Structures are given as C-alpha cells and as structure tokens.
Amino acid sequence: MSDRRKWLILAALVPGMFLSLADATIMTIAIPEIIQRLDSSVTAVSWILNGYNLVLTVLFMTMGRLADRFGHKGLFLIGIAVFTLASLGCAMSPSVAWIIVFRTFQAVGAAAVIPTSLTLLLHAFPARQQGLAAGLFGAISSLSASLGPTLGGLLIRAGQDASVDGWRLIFYFNLPVGVLALVFAAVVVPRRVHEGPVRMDWPGVALLSGGLFCLTYGLMEGNNWGWLTAPVLALFAGAALGIGLFVWWELRARLPLFDLRLFRRRPFAGAAIAMTTVDIAMMGTAFMLVIFLVALGDYTELRAALAITFVPAAGLVIAPFAGRLIDRFGPRWLGVLGSLITFGGLVALAYMERDPAFTDVMWRTLLVGAGLGITIPALTAAGMTALPVGDKGVGSGLLNTARQLGFLLGVAILVAVFSATVHTAVLHSIARAKVLIDGQTGLSDEWRSYLDLAMEEARGIDATAGIGEIRRLVHPVEGVPVPPVGSQDALALASLATQLEDVFLKEVAEAFWWPFMTAAIAALLSALPCVLLQRRLHDGPLATGLS
Numbered sequence: 069m070s071d072r073r074k075w076l077i078l079a080a081l082v083p084g085m086f087l088s089l090a091d092a093t094i095m096t097i098a099i100p101e102i103i104q105r106l107d108s109s110v111t112a113v114s115w116i117l118n119g120y121n122l123v124l125t126v127l128f129m130t131m132g133r134l135a136d137r138f139g140h141k142g143l144f145l146i147g148i149a150v151f152t153l154a155s156l157g158c159a160m161s162p163s164v165a166w167i168i169v170f171r172t173f174q175a176v177g178a179a180a181v182i183p184t185s186l187t188l189l190l191h192a193f194p195a196r197q198q199g200l201a202a203g204l205f206g207a208i209s210s211l212s213a214s215l216g217p218t219l220g221g222l223l224i225r226a227g228q229d230a231s232v233d234g235w236r237l238i239f240y241f242n243l244p245v246g247v248l249a250l251v252f253a254a255v256v257v258p259r260r261v262h263e264g265p266v267r268m269d270w271p272g273v274a275l276l277s278g279g280l281f282c283l284t285y286g287l288m289e290g291n292n293w294g295w296l297t298a299p300v301l302a303l304f305a306g307a308a309l310g311i312g313l314f315v316w317w318e319l320r321a322r323l324p325l326f327d328l329r330l331f332r333r334r335p336f337a338g339a340a341i342a343m344t345t346v347d348i349a350m351m352g353t354a355f356m357l358v359i360f361l362v363a364l365g366d367y368t369e370l371r372a373a374l375a376i377t378f379v380p381a382a383g384l385v386i387a388p389f390a391g392r393l394i395d396r397f398g399p400r401w402l403g404v405l406g407s408l409i410t411f412g413g414l415v416a417l418a419y420m421e422r423d424p425a426f427t428d429v430m431w432r433t434l435l436v437g438a439g440l441g442i443t444i445p446a447l448t449a450a451g452m453t454a455l456p457v458g459d460k461g462v463g464s465g466l467l468n469t470a471r472q473l474g475f476l477l478g479v480a481i482l483v484a485v486f487s488a489t490v491h492t493a494v495l496h497s498i499a500r501a502k503v504l505i506d507g508q509t510g511l512s513d514e515w516r517s518y519l520d521l522a523m524e525e526a527r528g529i530d531a532t533a534g535i536g537e538i539r540r541l542v543h544p545v546e547g548v549p550v551p552p553v554g555s556q557d558a559l560a561l562a563s564l565a566t567q568l569e570d571v572f573l574k575e576v577a578e579a580f581w582w583p584f585m586t587a588a589i590a591a592l593l594s595a596l597p598c599v600l601l602q603r604r605l606h607d608g609p610l611a612t613g614l615s
Contacts, residue, residue: 077256084147084253088147088178089208092124092178092216095116095117097217098224101234102164105235106163112165118288122175122285123179125476128466129462129465130276132465133269133461134461135180135183135184136461136462140188143184144181145254146180147180148246148250150176151177155246157169159239183461183465187460187461189204190460198449199390199393203392203445205448210380210387210441211380223237267323275313276311279311279313280311282306282310286304288480290480335450337597338447339447339450340451340466341594343474344471344474346443349410349414350379350440351478352586352590353587355479357372357429364538382438383438384441386441387444398604399598399602400450403450403595406438406441407443407592410591411592412435413439416432419581420432422574486531486582489579491531493576493578493579494572497526497575501572504571514557519548522545523544526541
C-alpha cells in the first residue's frame with residue numbers, strides 16, 4: 069500500500085472515531101441543562117451516560133466478530149449511519165426517556181465503529197509500522213475523549229447565546245460530521261480487510277451479552293445500592309452464570325464467537341489483562357482527582373477539568389512517538405516502562421498537598437499521561453499483531469471490552485475504597501473535634517450543644533454522594549447559629565471553628581491517599597502482564613494487507 073494511501077485511510081477513519089469516542093464524554097457537561105430544560109432528575113439523566121457505556125461494553129466483541137464475518141468496512145459504515153441517525157433522534161427528543169432510547173442506538177453504532185476502525189487502521193499500515201498505527205489510534209482516542217467536555221461546553225454556550233437548547237446542538241453537531249465520515253470512508257477505505265464464514269455463533273452472542281450486561285450493570289450500581297445488597301449480588305451471580313456458560317459453549321462451538329484458544333497466545337492474553345488494570349488506574353484516578361480538586365482545593369469545575377486534560381494531552385503528544393519506538397524496540401519493555409511511569413505519577417498524586425497549585429497538579433498528571441501514552445499503544449500493537457487475520461475484529465472488540473471494564477472497575481473500586489477511608493476519617497475527626505470542644509472553656513452549654521449536634525450531623529454525611537457533601541463535611545460548623553457579636557461565645561467559637569475545620573480538612577484529605585495509591589498499585593500490576601508481550605512485533609503471527 070502506498071504511503072499516501074495509508075494516511076488517506078487514517079484521515080477517513082478519524083471523523084467516525086472522533087464521534088464515537090467523544091460522545092462517551094461529551095454529555096457530562098450537558099447534564100445540568102437537560103435536568104433543567106426537561107424537568108428531570110439526576111438519577112434519570114445519568115442513564116444518558118450509563119446506557120451508552122453499558123451498550124458499548126456488551127456489544128464490542130459481537131460487533132468485532134460481525135466485522136470478521138461480513139467485512140470491516142461495511143460494518144464501519146453501518147455503524148456511522150446508525151450513530152448519525154440516532155443523533156438526529158436524540159436532538160429531536162421531547163423527554164429524557166426518548167434521549168436514553170436514542171442514545172442506546174448511538175451506542176450500537178459506536179460499538180460497530182470503534183473496533184472496526186482499529187482493525188482497518190492497523191491493516192492500512194505495513195508490518196514494520198504496526199506500533200506507529202497503534203500509537204496514532206491511541207492519540208486519536210485520547211484527543212477525542214479529552215475534547216468531548218470542551219466541545220460540549222462550547223455548544224452549550226452557543227445554544228445559550230442563540231436562546232436555544234444547547235444540549236440539542238450537541239446532537240445536531242453530529243449530523244454533518246457523521247455524513248462526512250460516511251462519505252469519506254466509503255470512498256477511501258478499501259472494501260474488505262477479511263471475509264470469514266458467514267455463520268454467526270448466536271448462542272454465544274446471547275450468553276456473552278447477558279453476562280456482560282449483568283456484570284456492567286452491577287459495577288455501575290454497586291456503590292449506590294451497596295455491594296452486598298440482593299440486587300447487586302443477583303447481578304454478579306447472573307454475570308458468573310452467563311460468562312461461565314459462554315466459556316462452556318465456546319469450547320464446543322464449531323464456529324465460536326471468540327476462540328478461547330487465542331488466550332494461549334501470551335502477547336494477546338497479556339495485552340487484555342494489562343488493558344484492564346491500566347484503565348482501572350486511569351479512569352478511577354480522573355474521577356477521584358476532580359472530586360479532590362473541587363471539594364478540597366477550591367478549584368472550579370472548569371479549572372479541575374483543565375488539570376485533568378493534561379493526562380490525555382500527554383498521551384496525545386507521546387503516543388505517536390511511542391509507536392515508532394515500539395516498532396523499533398518492541399512492545400514488551402516499553403509497556404513495562406509506561407506502567408512504571410504511570411505508577412510514579414499516581415504515587416505523586418497521592419502525596420499532593422490538600423490545596424495544590426495548578427502547576428503541582430499539572431506535572432503529576434503529565435507524568436500519568438506520559439506513562440499511559442507509552443503503555444496503551446504497546447498493548448494495542450502487541451495484542452492485535454498476535455492474532456490471525458480472521459480474528460482481528462473480535463480481538464479488537466475484546467481489547468475494547470477490557471478497557472471498558474477497566475473504566476467501570478476503576479470508578480467502582482476507587483469510590484468503594486474512598487467510602488471506607490473517608491468513613492474512618494470522619495470518625496477520627498469527630499473524636500478529635502470533641503476533645504477540642506470539651507477543652508474550650510469559653511463556650512456556654514448552649515453553644516456546646518450546638519457543636520455536639522453539628523458533629524452528629526457530620527457523622528451522617530455520605531461523602532460519596534457528591535462534592536457538595538464533602539464540602540459540608542470539611543466545614544462542619546457552617547450550620548451552627550452565630551452567637552451575639554462580641555460575646556464570649558462568639559470569641560470562643562471563632563477560634564474553635566478554625567481548629568475544627570483544620571481537623572476535618574486534614575483527615576478527609578488524607579482519606580484520598582488510599583484511592584490514589586490503589587490506582588497506583590493497579591498501574592504497577594499492569595507491568596506484570598506486559599512481560600508477556602513480544603520482544604519484537606514481528607515475532608508474533610502477523611498478517612497484514614487488505615483483501
């Protein structure tokens with residue numbers, strides 16, 4: 069394939085990749101306006117985001133296998149068409165329920181686009197440049213995800229200036245980009261990467277989809293409902309049953325949805341495991357860092373979001389260069405190096421001051437992003453080049469499923485860890501606060517009782533319910549009545565309030581140490597399966613070219 073041709077194919081794939089990946093994050097900024105305009109609740113609107121991610125996780129592997137059976141370009145184009153039409157439906161929706169329905173169809177389209185675009189891109193580049201292609205895919209993915217909230221904010225603002233619903237503009241924006249993606253790819257991308265047997269393993273699809281649905285839904289709701297509640301335990305039991313039956317069936321099927329013997333290929337198995345662990349670290353950290361900066365660092369949501377964007381920004385810059393290094397030196401030790409760099413950045417975040425300057429946050433997030441910008445292209449290139457041509461679509465689907473599960477696990481695990489550590493922090497804070505209150509001799513019994521009541525209220529605050537609750541927690545005397553100016557109670561309370569706030573701030577800030585260190589451990593663990601990757605990409609069974 070000519071050098072010019074492969075860059076044209078890359079350019080043709082970018083609009084579809086951008087839409088699919090950016091829409092996973094773009095709606096976060098539109099949630100408040102949708103709640104207000106459509107008179108809905110946070111719980112209902114959250115499914116505009118959750119439903120999209122749920123469908124992606126469930127369908128990635130199925131869509132990848134459909135591409136292997138019927139052609140990658142065809143499924144890519146169908147995915148773009150479905151996504152674009154669903155965007156029109158979202159834009160015209162009269163209620164949140166209809167948005168959720170059409171977002172589900174959007175996700176069906178995106179689930180077809182993302183794995184096929186990776187396969188098409190890797191096949192557009194020769195064997196000696198598979199690392200570069202994986203790096204470019206990682207860079208585009210990072211850019212798309214990071215630009216989502218910013219683009220959403222600009223479209224919301226444009227809608228406000230034009231006195232129209234800004235959230236509808238987000239979906240209308242997808243229409244011309246979707247049409248461009250459809251036409252450009254139809255003209256430029258070669259017709260087929262691979263054409264396999266037409267038969268599909270529909271029992272395998274049903275078992276895997278059911279198992280992943282239960283697993284994903286359980287992870288999404290575990291912290292809200294409680295990990296040991298009957299609904300969550302039932303979902304995890306359903307996941308175990310569905311995935312267990314899937315494995316049993318696949319080992320017997322003549323044309324399996326996913327040939328489990330592919331896990332005997334160590335680079336592919338290592339890439340899948342490491343994808344999950346490294347994305348546990350990435351998504352969980354991004355979620356907790358925003359909460360830390362806004363609740364304790366007094367950052368605005370916009371400033372905190374800007375600080376977080378240095379993670380994908382570093383990945384965007386480094387990934388293409390890392391891809392070239394992977395082609396030259398192989399993915400194994402670069403994957404390990406990237407994991408160790410990510411680990412170092414996360415440990416640095418764990419030891420950050422509770423009121424950090426922007427530059428203090430920036431260099432830490434740049435370090436995390438740099439590590440991810442090396443590791444993810446190494447895993448992508450190693451995993452995909454270890455597969456035969458006929459399994460690249462479903463292999464891409466599995467790697468993307470591993471990433472999605474890593475995202476969900478990252479948020480679930482780190483929130484659960486924070487819930488436990490902040491509960492302990494509150495108990496320690498209250499114990500220390502009562503010592504301070506008892507030692508303040510200038511307080512009357514009336515205001516002492518007010519402070520005791522405030523401590524009991526602090527005990528009942530759920531810090532995982534939102535940033536506002538954490539702010540209430542670290543300002544425990546804000547609701548206490550103000551004594552008469554100049555009174556002895558006023559003088560005593562002014563001194564005591566500062567001491568109590570310092571106690572709660574210190575304890576709650578230290579409660580964030582464990583979530584960040586948990587993410588760091590996940591990043592460090594990802595170095596272990598990286599050792600299973602190829603020393604050189606051409607060592608594995610690589611089949612490139614277009615048919």
